[in-house]
Amino acid sequence: MNKGTIKSEYGQLSDRDFRRLSAFIYETFGIYLPEKKHYLLQNRLLPRLQKLGFTSYSAYADYVLQQGEHGEETFEMINVVSTNKTEFFREKAHFDILQQELLPCFYEQKINIWSAGCSSGEEVYSLTMLLGDEKSAGHISDFIVYGNDISGRILEKAVKAVYPYQEIDSIPEKYRRKYLMRSKNRTNATIRIVPELRGKTKFVRENLVGKRDTMPRDFQFVFCRNTLIYFDKETQYKVVSRLVEHLIPGGFLILGHAESLVNQVPEGIKTIYPTIYQKDM
Ligand SMILES: C[S@@+](CC[C@H](N)C(=O)[O-])C[C@H]1O[C@@H](n2cnc3c(N)ncnc32)[C@H](O)[C@@H]1O
Structure with missing residues (x-):
C-alpha cells in the first residue's frame, strides 16, 4: 500500500x-x-x-x-x-394510506414488505409496529419486513434496534407502550424495539444498483423512500424497474414525497397517488 x-x-x-x-x-x-x-x-x-x-x-x-x-x-x-437521515413514521401519510386503503387488498394473507435503502431501520420498525397491530386485530395472518442498504455500519445499527430516546417523538403513543423497551440509563436514555418485532425483520447488505439480487419476489409492498433522490434519472428508472420485478401482481411501490416518477413511469405499473404505484394484475 x-x-x-x-x-x-x-x-x-x-x-x-x-x-x-x-x-x-x-x-x-x-x-x-x-x-x-x-x-x-x-x-x-x-x-x-x-x-x-x-x-x-x-x-x-x-x-x-x-x-x-x-x-x-x-x-x-x-x-x-451516503446520507442516512431517517426517522420513525417519516412521511406519516404513507403509513395511514397503507393501513386504511392498501393493506385491506391483502387481508388474511402473510404480508411481505421490502424497505429499499432502509438506513438504520426506523422505516422497517415503523412498518412492523403497524403490521403488529394489524395482526393482533386479526386482519393479516403474519408479516415480515426486509431492509437493505449499501452501508454495513448503518445495518449494524438497524439489527441492534437501539435508538436515542428523543427519536420516539414521531412514534404514535399507542405503539410506544407496546413495542418499545426503555433503558434504565438516565444520562444516555435509549429505547429498543421489542424482540417480537425484531424477529419479524431481515436486514441484507445489498446494492440496488449492483448485479447481486437476492431479495424475494413476492412482496405486496416495496417502500423505496428518500433513496432515489441520490440517483440520476437513468439510474432511478433502472432501480424502479428492478423493484417492480419484486412485487406480486397488484402489489404497491411507495416512493418518497419528493420522488414522484413524472414522465418516467415504467411499463407494467400505474400511478395510484403521486408517489404510490400499483403493479398490473
Ligand atoms: C436518506 S436514507 C433513507 C432511509 C429511509 N428509506 C427513509 O425514507 O427514511 C437513504 C439510504 O439509502 C442508502 N443507499 C444509497 N444508495 C444505495 C444503493 N445503491 N443501494 C442500497 N442502498 C443505498 C443509503 O446508504 C441510505 O442509508
Missing part, C-alpha cells in the same frame, strides 16, 4: 481525484455527486485518510479504486458518503 509521503497536511482533493472517485461511486452505487459536492466529498473523506494514515487524497483514491466494488475500504467510503 502506498500511503504517500509524510506531510503535515492532507492537501486538497484535486479535480482529477474528485472525477475519478465520483465516477466510481456513480458506476458502482448509482449515487450521483455533482461538482458542487467536491468539498463535501473532501471533508467527509478526511477522517478516512487520517484513520488509514494516508497523507494525500490521491494515494487514498488509488487505494480505493484498486480495491474495486467489493473492497473493504469501498464500503467504508460509501458509509461516509
Whole structure:
C-alpha cells in the first residue's frame, strides 16, 4: 500500500481525484455527486485518510479504486458518503394510506414488505409496529419486513434496534407502550424495539444498483423512500424497474414525497397517488 509521503497536511482533493472517485461511486452505487459536492466529498473523506494514515487524497483514491466494488475500504467510503437521515413514521401519510386503503387488498394473507435503502431501520420498525397491530386485530395472518442498504455500519445499527430516546417523538403513543423497551440509563436514555418485532425483520447488505439480487419476489409492498433522490434519472428508472420485478401482481411501490416518477413511469405499473404505484394484475 502506498500511503504517500509524510506531510503535515492532507492537501486538497484535486479535480482529477474528485472525477475519478465520483465516477466510481456513480458506476458502482448509482449515487450521483455533482461538482458542487467536491468539498463535501473532501471533508467527509478526511477522517478516512487520517484513520488509514494516508497523507494525500490521491494515494487514498488509488487505494480505493484498486480495491474495486467489493473492497473493504469501498464500503467504508460509501458509509461516509451516503446520507442516512431517517426517522420513525417519516412521511406519516404513507403509513395511514397503507393501513386504511392498501393493506385491506391483502387481508388474511402473510404480508411481505421490502424497505429499499432502509438506513438504520426506523422505516422497517415503523412498518412492523403497524403490521403488529394489524395482526393482533386479526386482519393479516403474519408479516415480515426486509431492509437493505449499501452501508454495513448503518445495518449494524438497524439489527441492534437501539435508538436515542428523543427519536420516539414521531412514534404514535399507542405503539410506544407496546413495542418499545426503555433503558434504565438516565444520562444516555435509549429505547429498543421489542424482540417480537425484531424477529419479524431481515436486514441484507445489498446494492440496488449492483448485479447481486437476492431479495424475494413476492412482496405486496416495496417502500423505496428518500433513496432515489441520490440517483440520476437513468439510474432511478433502472432501480424502479428492478423493484417492480419484486412485487406480486397488484402489489404497491411507495416512493418518497419528493420522488414522484413524472414522465418516467415504467411499463407494467400505474400511478395510484403521486408517489404510490400499483403493479398490473
Ligand atoms: C436518506 S436514507 C433513507 C432511509 C429511509 N428509506 C427513509 O425514507 O427514511 C437513504 C439510504 O439509502 C442508502 N443507499 C444509497 N444508495 C444505495 C444503493 N445503491 N443501494 C442500497 N442502498 C443505498 C443509503 O446508504 C441510505 O442509508
